[in-house]
Amino acid sequence: MAVGFALGKMTLLDRASVRGLSNLVIKVALPSLILVSLQREFSHDLLGDALVTLAAAAAYYLGAAALGYLAVRALGTPRRQVGALVFSLAFSNAGFVGFPVIISILGPDALFLAAVHNVLFNLLAFSVGIVIVSGTGGEKFRFPVAKLFNINVLAAIAGFILFVLSVRLPPVIRQPLELLGNTTTPLAMLVVGAILSHVPAKAVVGDWRLYAVSAVRLLALPALAGFICLAAGASPQLLGITVIVAGMPAASNTTLIAELYGGDTETASSIVFLSTLFSVVTIPLMALLLA
Numbered sequence: 001m002a003v004g005f006a007l008g009k010m011t012l013l014d015r016a017s018v019r020g021l022s023n024l025v026i027k028v029a030l031p032s033l034i035l036v037s038l039q040r041e042f043s044h045d046l047l048g049d050a051l052v053t054l055a056a057a058a059a060y061y062l063g064a065a066a067l068g069y070l071a072v073r074a075l076g077t078p079r080r081q082v083g084a085l086v087f088s089l090a091f092s093n094a095g096f097v098g099f100p101v102i103i104s105i106l107g108p109d110a111l112f113l114a115a116v117h118n119v120l121f122n123l124l125a126f127s128v129g130i131v132i133v134s135g136t137g138g139e140k141f142r143f144p145v146a147k148l149f150n151i152n153v154l155a156a157i158a159g160f161i162l163f164v165l166s167v168r169l170p171p172v173i174r175q176p177l178e179l180l181g182n183t184t185t186p187l188a189m190l191v192v193g194a195i196l197s198h199v200p201a202k203a204v205v206g207d208w209r210l211y212a213v214s215a216v217r218l219l220a221l222p223a224l225a226g227f228i229c230l231a232a233g234a235s236p237q238l239l240g241i242t243v244i245v246a247g248m249p250a251a252s253n254t255t256l257i258a259e260l261y262g263g264d265t266e267t268a269s270s271i272v273f274l275s276t277l278f279s280v281v282t283i284p285l286m287a288l289l290l291a
Contacts, residue, residue: 004193033181038159
């Protein structure tokens with residue numbers, strides 16, 4: 001991330017380059033990584049772990065949304081900001097930043113369950129999440145089927161089917177996918193750093209509520225998620241995945257959905273930026289605790 005920030009300041013990674021690298025990560029590297037991570041030998045135990053992960057993911061996202069409403073209301077947030085801030089607390093950057101962090105902390109084997117967990121993100125972020133941001137299910141609401149079934153979700157579905165059927169990809173396909181997938185972490189971190197370098201310094205100074213929400217997003221939610229997982233007797237891998245997802249910065253889709261569905265785009269952009277900036281400190285701390 002630091003290298004990406006420096007390259008951004010030196011204009012070696014300008015906005016057009018960042019956009020291109022983002023598309024490369026989201027549409028090529030990440031789906032390749034997901035598909036390869038699901039190339040596991042079928043077992044009933046692993047299938048059971050996947051179903052437990054789906055249930056845990058559903059409970060996490062719905063619980064985070066409910067807690068988000070409580071936290072935002074407790075802060076006396078103006079009505080126009082509520083939708084964007086609740087969405088930012090309910091949905092983190094679980095794919096673009098979360099997957100590389102999961103690899104770094106838990107290892108590549110954890111990506112199987114992480115990919116399963118991320119299916120719920122796409123299902124809920126582009127359905128319940130839109131209603132949260134827009135505050136209505138009326139005229140402005142158009143269910144984005146294309147976004148729900150994006151390439152990463154399709155990769156997860158295809159990989160899961162191959163897992164259940166015990167189908168292994170031939171080396172001529174698997175090896176290039178592995179090489180592409182291995183670029184996800186460095187490219188994603190470069191992009192995040194470069195994005196931060198292009199945001200004016202004045203953007204970090206603003207509404208105190210944004211700092212409070214960032215603290216809830218990066219500190220309170222992962223701590224609470226970890227406590228609940230421990231109390232429920234979750235496996236170490238599920239505990240790690242849930243805590244990492246909960247501790248990621250606000251989803252980059254926050255701004256996009258706010259813009260498309262009548263939310264507060266300024267608040268959405270600010271909370272994405274601030275939480276991403278502060279995650280430079282909180283993610284390494286979380287890594288130390290989970291190691």
